[in-house]
Amino acid sequence: MSERDSERSVSQTVRAQLALRDMILSGQLRPGERISELQAVDITHVSRTPVRLALVRLEDEGLLQAIPSGGFMVKAFSERDILDSIELRGTLEGLAARFAAERGASARNLEPLKECLADLDQLVRQDPVSEEAFSAYVTLNARFHALLTELSGSAPLIRQIDRVSALPFASPSGFVMAQSALPEAHQILLIAQDHHRIVVDAIENREGTRAEAVMREHSRLAARNLRLALRNRTHLDLLPALALLKSAAD
Amino acid sequence: MSERDSERSVSQTVRAQLALRDMILSGQLRPGERISELQAVDITHVSRTPVRLALVRLEDEGLLQAIPSGGFMVKAFSERDILDSIELRGTLEGLAARFAAERGASARNLEPLKECLADLDQLVRQDPVSEEAFSAYVTLNARFHALLTELSGSAPLIRQIDRVSALPFASPSGFVMAQSALPEAHQILLIAQDHHRIVVDAIENREGTRAEAVMREHSRLAARNLRLALRNRTHLDLLPALALLKSAAD
DNA sequence: TGAACTCATTATGTATACATATATCTCGAT
DNA sequence: ATCGAGATATATGTATACATAATGAGTTCA
Incomplete structure (x- = not known):
């Protein structure tokens, strides 16, 4: 119950960030794979605005890499x-x-x-x-x-x-x-x-x-x-x- | 001339980021001062969406500090x-x-x-x-x-x-x-x-x-x-x- | 066969309207 | 006079529509 409460109280941005992070760390999104905003919207069920913020945050967390022409891909590590x-x-x-x-x-x-x-x-x-x-x-x-x-x-x-x-x-x-x-x-x-x-x-x-x-x-x-x-x-x-x-x- | 070209080609987000950074480093925005999105909109003449992204970027650049209740303030350093x-x-x-x-x-x-x-x-x-x-x-x-x-x-x-x-x-x-x-x-x-x-x-x-x-x-x-x-x-x-x-x- | 061009598709960038939370100020009661 | 409650103003959070740029598929021409 406390989990549902916290889920409700937490911002969409954070929710999206958590969901995407989980998918990256669990391998459901693979290194090198591009992750489009709309795709992220489908995954997280929040709109593009918070999704975009979540992507930016995951970028400086180091899990995503910015693509020069725009957008992000899952970072790969040697x-x-x-x-x-x-x-x-x-x-x-x-x-x-x-x-x-x-x-x-x-x-x-x-x-x-x-x-x-x-x-x-x-x-x-x-x-x-x-x-x-x-x-x-x-x-x-x-x-x-x-x-x-x-x-x-x-x-x-x-x-x-x-x-x-x-x-x-x-x-x-x-x-x-x-x-x-x-x-x-x-x-x-x-x-x-x-x-x-x-x-x-x-x-x-x-x-x-x-x-x-x-x-x-x-x-x-x-x-x-x-x-x-x-x-x-x-x-x-x-x-x-x-x-x-x-x-x-x- | 090349400066005007580059200004035109660069995204609003980057433009806002540069403008705000300048104002912070030049002391026009003082440490501890809250910097609201609308204020930033007035300063940079771009809309809230790119302004917000610029603020987030400046935060992880270390120039801004997130306020727990939302928003940002100029970071102060000892x-x-x-x-x-x-x-x-x-x-x-x-x-x-x-x-x-x-x-x-x-x-x-x-x-x-x-x-x-x-x-x-x-x-x-x-x-x-x-x-x-x-x-x-x-x-x-x-x-x-x-x-x-x-x-x-x-x-x-x-x-x-x-x-x-x-x-x-x-x-x-x-x-x-x-x-x-x-x-x-x-x-x-x-x-x-x-x-x-x-x-x-x-x-x-x-x-x-x-x-x-x-x-x-x-x-x-x-x-x-x-x-x-x-x-x-x-x-x-x-x-x-x-x-x-x-x-x-x- | 391959290279290049065109156009459709899909991506991101931006602006804005609306929802909700937070801060502030006034007014009233103690 | 001070504290508190409520209303008002202002902040951020979110969704979405529209603009523009990148991508890829299909076709045409060399």
């Missing part, structure tokens, strides 16, 4: 693009961690991050990590990264990180679920959590360079997960984001 | 925001330089960058740098940074750098003209050019870390210029970008 986006996020989160450290995040501001860290600890402790635990991990992990980003205290940086993380395959939790299907799952989780711990410690001790380096390395776990997932091509269904991957067959 | 944006650009350009170095930019791709470097050398050699030389420097400097960014070969990274550099005070050439009025002008120019030379050298020798570090430091010259310009409050008129600065008086 594996390299994805890896670069991950490295990019790592670099920005590294900067955020450095800012937090150098500027002396107050104990009060560090508190939520530490709580989040403790919650994550509890999850990671289980040896065979249950499916639900993985799902909870994804949520908490996202929260940890969001808190860390906030801790930088830099609005321009927060903005950029949010923009990069909007691409599902570049987001901090983008490949965690895929990882759950891997034999190395628990091991990677332990390493990731160790990174989390180190970063908080470094920030607390004002070790900017250390905090930065660790966050950079941390993001490379996502790259590792991606490569592993692509190799054992099982469970790719856990990665809707890969619908955007340029297939080599094309 | 001095800290500006400094952070510069550091952010430096970090991203550093990553671009590292990519270029690690991935082995080919001699053929390095050529244009080296030419640009040589052109800059000639300008910098003059001791009292003329006004025109400064202006030429701005152009060439922008070109150098663009070429370097391209050299990373990473579309996602290029995109991000372009986004950051869209803010006038974060762009590589944002404070060069202001610098021209300073007594330290020539000295800073020499240092900047030395950075340029080192970065090219590092890329050529595949020294990724060195290239990255130098580009980071390079961006801090802009921060230095900003501080100097704000201190000797003369020649602030050379910095239209500062129209966006939150005044302490407010």
Whole structure:
């Protein structure tokens, strides 16, 4: 019921944006495919005006690409693009961690991050990590990264990180679920959590360079997960984001 | 004449975007001020539909801020925001330089960058740098940074750098003209050019870390210029970008 | 057979009318 | 005098009609 309420209260523009985004990420609209406004109108059942705004928003979200002669097409990403986006996020989160450290995040501001860290600890402790635990991990992990980003205290940086993380395959939790299907799952989780711990410690001790380096390395776990997932091509269904991957067959 | 042609050929949306951007950067629309669609219609003489698109574009350009209840206001930046944006650009350009170095930019791709470097050398050699030389420097400097960014070969990274550099005070050439009025002008120019030379050298020798570090430091010259310009409050008129600065008086 | 041109179709660009939400100002009551 | 309610004005949200540009199919000519 609350969903129907929110559906009613939300603007047509947002509704269209959500619907189109879903179709792109689920692969119903394929990379390279042109997406005309009228087609989008049919899909979303809203008129051209909000549809057009939704398309523009999806463009700067990075999911669509403007066609020079007008209109939009679904953006296609190479594996390299994805890896670069991950490295990019790592670099920005590294900067955020450095800012937090150098500027002396107050104990009060560090508190939520530490709580989040403790919650994550509890999850990671289980040896065979249950499916639900993985799902909870994804949520908490996202929260940890969001808190860390906030801790930088830099609005321009927060903005950029949010923009990069909007691409599902570049987001901090983008490949965690895929990882759950891997034999190395628990091991990677332990390493990731160790990174989390180190970063908080470094920030607390004002070790900017250390905090930065660790966050950079941390993001490379996502790259590792991606490569592993692509190799054992099982469970790719856990990665809707890969619908955007340029297939080599094309 | 060509200007009139281009004015005619360009879409109303772009025209509105340009007009509004000018007014924001020139300070005719002040930070914090709400900018209603009808007001924008009056200013730009185009109808609400393209005006609205222009406003959305200016929002993700970073010049406007969405108001929760709808509409937009001119974004206000603190001095800290500006400094952070510069550091952010430096970090991203550093990553671009590292990519270029690690991935082995080919001699053929390095050529244009080296030419640009040589052109800059000639300008910098003059001791009292003329006004025109400064202006030429701005152009060439922008070109150098663009070429370097391209050299990373990473579309996602290029995109991000372009986004950051869209803010006038974060762009590589944002404070060069202001610098021209300073007594330290020539000295800073020499240092900047030395950075340029080192970065090219590092890329050529595949020294990724060195290239990255130098580009980071390079961006801090802009921060230095900003501080100097704000201190000797003369020649602030050379910095239209500062129209966006939150005044302490407010 | 292939290249180019024409015309029909379909796309986007723009303006505007209408609907709805939000802010403001006045007036009245406490 | 201050607070609150209601009306008025003004904002944005949405739909749609019309204008214009791009696209593609079919045909004709070299």
